[in-house]
Amino acid sequence: MSGAMETSSMAAPRRLVPDLGGDPLLAAVIGLVLTGALALVLLQPAPYLVNMVGQLAAFAILAVSLDLVWGYLGILSLGHGLFFAIGGYVCAMHLLSHAYAVTGVAPDLMQFMGWKSLPLYWFGLASAPYALVVALVLSAAIAFVFGYASFRSRVNGVYFSIISQALVYVAMLLMFRNDTGLGGNNGMTGFPLLFGHPIGAPGMVTGLAVATLLALALVLAGARALVVGRIGRSMLACRDDEARLRTLGYSTTRLKLGIWCLSATIAALAGILYVPQVGIINPRVLSPDLSIEIAVWVAIGGMGRLGGAVIGAVAVNALKFWLSAAMPEAWPFILSGLVLVVVLGLPNGLLDLATLRPKPTWLRRGGGLG
């Protein structure tokens, strides 16, 4: 079984601060993230760089959320973009209604839709805490309904993957419609204010990036605490042989459902942090390709390792930022080549290059997992 399990014995008391000693990679990643946050505050680099770091951190959170269900539970979701988008859309709604409440200038969206005032379902979103709760609860609720229906009837493996893909695809078609009332094709953009301050100010950009980095560190620490604990052991057991775990009397449905909803919530958090930094949200976030790309980040970084997900997300997206500007034609070829190399040659992703891990987990036992 996994190395993480062996280090924490059954009788170990639960600790508030997770033991990072068992995972030097994760400790290094968290350390790097915190150092980065500190460096952003102290060195004050160019705003575009700060902004990029912040976006990468948001993608890293998204990758961690997927790694939690894929790497540790064996559920490959090809629809995680849905939860990311829920966070993003609610955040955008908050930003627009907040600016409307403060400045009194009607957002473009209202003119575009021909509204005199914001519709009822926007009520209260001007308040940040309420919007946060709405985003997280909404995404958890949708995850619950979909997850309950799927896990209860034991839809798993690739079946689950393609149904979740259909889910995000349908959501994309839905949001492309103008009468959905969330900007349709154009999405929402032009956010002037955040917490009453101009969103483009250098201090605000740094603040957002640092907040995202801190959130990433927190998510990593929390996920670590989860996966080394009792629940984490059940997750690995469920990943490796669900039927046996069920036979032993565990409710795998409840376990999967809980982690699934948690993962969706984390993805929504990533979306919330992403939108103010990038300044736009539109239905392209919901394209099935983006959701598959999230899985690609995790696979490239190394699934089943929280640090690996972060490395994958950062490496692929940094490369994408650079290459899609430098040679946009070549980027898809490079990405597909990268995926094939990793999938064929490096079963644990880039981590195999550093041989941080001698033997892939999926080879240790029968290897039913992808």
Next chain:
Amino acid sequence: MVEGVKAWICGTFLLLAGLVQPVLGATPGLDRAGFAVSLCGDGVAQTRALDALIRSSGEEAVDDLAAAGILLRGLLERRLVCLGDTAVLLDKVGASAGREVGIGAVRSTEGGRSPVLGLRQRALTETALGIATLVAGETVELRSKGLAAVERRMAGVPDAVLLRAQINESDAGLKAAIGVAAQGAALSSPDPMRRLAAIRAVADAPSGAAVSRLSALRSDPAYGADPAFRAALDAGIARVERAVWIGNGLALLYNGLSFASILFMAAAGLAIIFGLMGVINLAQGEFIMVGAYAAYGVQDTFRRFAPGLLDLYLLAAIPVAFLAAALVGILIEALILRHLYRRPLMSLLATWAVSLFLINLVRVVFGSQNLQFAMPSYVSGGVPLYADFIVTWNRLFAIAFATATLALTLLILKRTPLGLDIRAVTQNRDMAACLGIRTRRVDRLAFGFGSGLAGLAGVALCPIYSVNPGMGATFIVDSFMVVVLGGVGTVVGTLVAALGIGGANVLIEPFYGAVAAKVIVLAGIILFLQRRPEGLFAVRRRR
């Protein structure tokens, strides 16, 4: 259909009448010079001549009408000059000499005058000119103009004119337009019996246009005043509406069937591959694209080397597309998927990478615009079958193609050694291997076969949908839903699921929109999987 038969009967009747008439000597033919002189007369003479021409215009010989048309145009344009007991037609207004009507001799216009038309006479002249142009005009364009002129003054036009123009018309579009005009004329005729007959005639040929035409009559004063008219009209509208409803329903079913055919062809390969190897092939949509582009290549080759046979390229493309997609599939299996059989989720990502690669390769090589296909005659147009329901050949082609593919697939799976192997490996891979079946070879061939089926789908859809590098994405999610619903590894399940999903999509769309259709179908599938997680027709097997 009914209308066609009637027109045919009427035509035959007229033809017979035309044959009989010269024998009886009933039609004197137009006295051109006399007609011209009458036009030179006073208002009463003009009216009488014009009325006579219009009344007899249904039977007048075509060249007589053409001659009358030339005179009438001259009259309207003031090129007709009267000289005592003869009339001269000028080439140009104000010319000093022209040709004498009826004889053709050149005569000076000195001392002549152009006849003046009163309002009533001008209207009659225009009507007569319209009739003459409609019947005797030389080009379709001229005749259309004549029809427009006639429609403006429908009340004064005899029915025989329109009937005759319709029968003689060679252009299908104009012929239909004349028919519509004739019905319109009959519907607003002052004779109640004719109106009732016209209502019945319109109701006999139901279409969306017929509904609006009849509904417009409800505001006619006769609708309130004449109970017989009212009853006939209401009955007619009810009949037409019912027929149109049925026709639209048939059209919906037809579209659903053709969509389902494409879905089936896209999904059949997926289902076989998934059932056999547990590989979700996200590149299946791109194999469809490969098939469509192969068809394009075949078309190009035909255009270059055998332009005369261009119509046949779509048939020639069938084997080419199958082989092209199958080759690409086998190549991908041999290079990539072979190494990933124990890791289905990784093979899913690998096929995604392949699809990304193929899309961008095609984009770089061919560009991302839609390909232009020359449509062979056998896939363009269609036959109106009932009301507004038109059986279009391109969709029929897809349906027939899918049926043939289904038969071929079943034949291969049930009647060939390869099919036997595929079924054996699908049911129990280890046992099949123990019995000496080379499972890896079966995998490769089956993957090639499944990819080839997608290539065939590409050929079937290029007369219907647009072909571009991103086209695969349009079908991939739907075809996955087909596989999930139908159950893996079963062709029958795929067929039923494709019919169900294609039909449901097309049936829900007109009522709630395309997006709602997708949402409802997805929700339906998730609910269905609550009952049968293995799909409609699960193959019993061990893994």
